[in-house]
Amino acid sequence: MRIDVLLFARLRDVISADHLEFEVEEGTTVSQLAEKLMASRGDERVRGLPLRYAVDETFVPGDYRLRDGDSVALIPPVSGG
Amino acid sequence: MDAQSTSNDMTVEITDDIIDTAAFVGELRPDGGAVVTFSGVVRNHNDGREVEGIHYDCYREMAQREGERIVDGIKEQFDVRAVRLVHRVGDLNVGEVSLLVVVTAAHRGDAFAAIEALVELVKERMPIWKKERYADKESKWL
Numbered sequence: 371m372r373i374d375v376l377l378f379a380r381l382r383d384v385i386s387a388d389h390l391e392f393e394v395e396e397g398t399t400v401s402q403l404a405e406k407l408m409a410s411r412g413d414e415r416v417r418g419l420p421l422r423y424a425v426d427e428t429f430v431p432g433d434y435r436l437r438d439g440d441s442v443a444l445i446p447p448v449s450g451g
Numbered sequence: 452m453d454a455q456s457t458s459n460d461m462t463v464e465i466t467d468d469i470i471d472t473a474a475f476v477g478e479l480r481p482d483g484g485a486v487v488t489f490s491g492v493v494r495n496h497n498d499g500r501e502v503e504g505i506h507y508d509c510y511r512e513m514a515q516r517e518g519e520r521i522v523d524g525i526k527e528q529f530d531v532r533a534v535r536l537v538h539r540v541g542d543l544n545v546g547e548v549s550l551l552v553v554v555t556a557a558h559r560g561d562a563f564a565a566i567e568a569l570v571e572l573v574k575e576r577m578p579i580w581k582k583e584r585y586a587d588k589e590s591k592w593l
Contacts, residue, residue: 378508379592424513427516427517449574450550450580
């Protein structure tokens with residue numbers, strides 16, 4: 371399955387992209403996708419960073435099972451206000 | 452909403468522009484005896500370092516929707532009339548307003564309680580990130 375991943379803040383800086391397409395197997399959860407992405411593209415600045423996840427602009431739990439064409443946002447700790 | 456409600460009773464805005472506090476509050480319908488505002492402002496220091504400004508990154512579409520969900524929840528939970536929220540993104544200088552919220556209610560107790568809850572939820576749930584720029588030219592995501 372092809373998943374569009376949106377990146378923000380320090381994740382965008384470290385991975386040097388604001389979004390990328392990622393290939394995952396059927397049944398992959400959003401947290402598994404994040405782990406794969408961190409292992410392949412992350413570095414020490416973002417490993418261990420507690421992430422939240424959003425699909426279609428709505429927070430989802432880490433065990434959310436991805437569907438083909440999902441647009442996933444990896445949300446590092448927020449600091450608005 | 453009652454029949455007299457106007458469209459500016461509940462608004463959420465993400466903006467690149469300077470926030471005009473007086474205009475924002477002045478647009479409110481004068482039907483609440485209590486009007487409470489909170490401004491988040493870029494301060495000139497943090498963690499012992501001199502701050503020159505802050506860059507705010509944002510997942511804009513989601514911040515808008517999450518802001519609307521937060522405002523809806525506040526209206527459900529508290530006896531308030533208007534709830535308005537504007538968050539600025541991009542590059543801000545020290546002293547500039549990054550977040551402005553206003554709540555109106557018949558009585559101050561409801562307005563104070565609602566605005567505190569509102570600001571907490573904004574800081575917990577809106578997908579917005581700040582990167583501080585320091586006087587020594589370094590910068591850091593918070």
